[in-house]
Amino acid sequence: QVQLVESGGGLVQPGGSLRLSCAASGFTLPYSGIGWFRQAPGKEREGILCISSSDGVTYYADSEKGRFTILRDNAKNTVNLQMNSLSAEDTAVYYCATGLIDNRCRFRGGPAGSWGQGTQVTVSS
Numbered sequence: 001q002v003q004l005v006e007s008g009g010g011l012v013q014p015g016g017s018l019r020l021s022c023a024a025s026g027f028t029l030p031y032s033g034i035g036w037f038r039q040a041p042g043k044e045r046e047g048i049l050c051i052s053s054s055d056g057v058t059y060y061a062d063s064e065k066g067r068f069t070i071l072r073d074n075a076k077n078t079v080n081l082q083m084n085s086l087s088a089e090d091t092a093v094y095y096c097a098t099g100l101i102d103n104r105c106r107f108r109g110g111p112a113g114s115w116g117q118g119t120q121v122t123v124s125s
Contacts (some may be wrong), residue, residue, distance in 0.1 A: 001023050001026045001027055002024075002027050002048070002114055003024070004024055004097070004098065005023050005116055005117065006020060006095065006116040006118060007020070007021050007023070007119060007121040008080075009094060009121045010122070011124065012086055012123055013123070013125050014088060014124075015085060015087075016086050017081050017083060017084045017085075018083050018095045019056055019080055019083070020036070020096075021078050021079075021080050021081075022036075022080070022081075022116055023024070023078045024077045024098070025077075025079065027112075029078070029079055030098060030112075032051045032053050032055075032101075033051065033099055034079055034097070035047055035096070035098075035105055035107065036070065036081045036094060037095045038093065038121075039093050039095070040091060040092040041091075044101070045095070046061065046104070046105075047061065047101070048064050049068050049069075049070050051101070052101055053102075053110075054103055058070065067084050067085045067086075068082065068084070069082040070082075071092060079096065081094070081096075088123050088124065089123075090121060091122050091123050093118040093119065094118060094119050094120075095116050097115045099113025100113065100124060104109070
């Protein structure tokens, strides 16, 4: 069974850090076509950090440059999102996804497209 499972979310104070993990089962994570997305209350889901399936280039949303990093652990078949200098604006449900992802971090689906169930990140004092 192909599955992505996120973990590592929780409550963190402003200025703090979190590392989210996305574990794949039933398949090997690809080297491209991987992304982290988030959906804040009342907002649409947005791509924040992706490795494009078309050219392998890493895309960062402007607000995440210098703060967020994507890390792979091939031995564990996981891809992690290291988040630093968090603020209340980062509060959202965070998702990982694999599949066709363009170089603007937009999920395009594809036959191998898959989403995790999401993990809540709350930044508050």
